[in-house]
Amino acid sequence: MPTILRPQLSSDVRGARSVYGGSAATIQFFHRLHVDSAGMSPAHVYAIDYEGQRSLVRTIAPGSEHMASTFVGQLWEVVISRQGETVRLIYSARDESQVFIDAALFPIKYLVPLAASQVQNLRSEPGSPSTIINFENHLRVKVKIYWVDMVGKPQFYASIPPGGSSRQNTYVGHPWEVIAEDEKLPFVVFYGAAYDGTAKIESSLLGGQRSD
Numbered sequence: 001m002p003t004i005l006r007p008q009l010s011s012d013v014r015g016a017r018s019v020y021g022g023s024a025a026t027i028q029f030f031h032r033l034h035v036d037s038a039g040m041s042p043a044h045v046y047a048i049d050y051e052g053q054r055s056l057v058r059t060i061a062p063g064s065e066h067m068a069s070t071f072v073g074q075l076w077e078v079v080i081s082r083q084g085e086t087v088r089l090i091y092s093a094r095d096e097s098q099v100f101i102d103a104a105l106f107p108i109k110y111l112v113p114l115a116a117s118q119v120q121n122l123r124s125e126p127g128s129p130s131t132i133i134n135f136e137n138h139l140r141v142k143v144k145i146y147w148v149d150m151v152g153k154p155q156f157y158a159s160i161p162p163g164g165s166s167r168q169n170t171y172v173g174h175p176w177e178v179i180a181e182d183e184k185l186p187f188v189v190f191y192g193a194a195y196d197g198t199a200k201i202e203s204s205l206l207g208g209q210r211s212d
Contacts, residue, residue, distance in 0.1 A: 002028070002096040007089035007105070010077060016090055017052040022072030027093050029068075029078070031060045032102040041081045043101050048075040048090075060101070070097070082106060082196065111197040113205050116177060116186040123152040128171040131192045135166045135178075138202040142181040147174065154186075160201075180206070 005027075010016065031043050042061050046054040047070075054077060058066045070076070070093040078089045080101060087106065091099050111133065124147070137143050137160040145166065146154035154177055158166040170176070170192040177186035178201055187206055190199040 002098045003094045004098050004100065005091045005094070007078070007091055007099075010088035010090050013075075013090045015052060016048055016075050016077075018048055018050050018071075018075050019073035020050060022074060022093070023095070025070050025072050025074075025093055025095050025097065027068050027070045027076060027091075027097040027099065028065060029058070029060055029099045030065045030101065031062050032100055033062050033080075033082070043078055043080040046077040046079070048077060080105070085195065106196075108198050109193070109195050111190045111193055111199045113199070114189045114191075115205070115207075116189050119175070119189050121152065122148045122175045122177070122189065124148055124150050124171065124174040126150065128173050128192070129194065131170055131172050131194065132196045133168050133170055133176060133190060133192055133199050134196070135160060135168065135176075135190075135199045136201060137162060137164050138200060139180065139206075143201055144179045144181075146177045146179065146186070148177060 029045055042059045044056060045058045045060060047057050048054050057068060060066050072094055074093045076091045076093065078099065078101060080087060085106065089105065135145055140162050142159055142161050144159050145157050147157055147170065149155050157168060160166050172192050172194050174192045176190045178188045179186045
């Protein structure tokens with residue numbers, strides 16, 4: 001049964017080099033991230049030799065995979081970027097190894113919530129770079145999310161059940177309002193950021209409704 005390898009940050013592996021004497025093996029790379037407005041790049045896969053020198057073996061497109069011959073103890077480095085953020089990861093091959101390149105390689109970045117009662121004259125501005133907001137509903141009630149358009153009018157986009165999520169394409173600086181089930185006014189606002197951000201909708205944010 002294949003072994004799913006766990007990565008180490010390249011910066012944490014000093015003097016990274018492969019080890020002599022390992023038996024023949026295979027390693028398979030799965031690029032599970034997809035091209036979208038998050039700016040996902042191909043994954044660059046490097047083999048690291050006994051002296052620590054790196055050589056590019058393959059560039060794997062998002063949604064693709066690649067299998068390579070290797071040996072137990074050989075080190076591999078995967079370099080991938082998203083929205084200007086680059087991660088470099090080291091993997092040590094075993095008999096039959098698998099490497100999954102997915103969202104877990106990038107730490108979750110939470111967006112700053114703003115009480116709707118404290119935000120005035122919301123509207124989106126044209127010309128901003130594209131981005132993504134992943135809305136997570138941690139409440140016990142359903143919520144509705146609205147994008148605020150160029151003239152300040154909320155546009156309904158999704159209804160999210162308790163424990164659910166909704167991934168939305170948007171633009172940097174564009175405001176999104178969240179309204180709880182059976183309420184008419186929003187209680188929290190999130191803005192699109194210059195990175196793939198997560199809007200965590202939780203009970204501590206309730207009570208921020210506007211009074212208008």
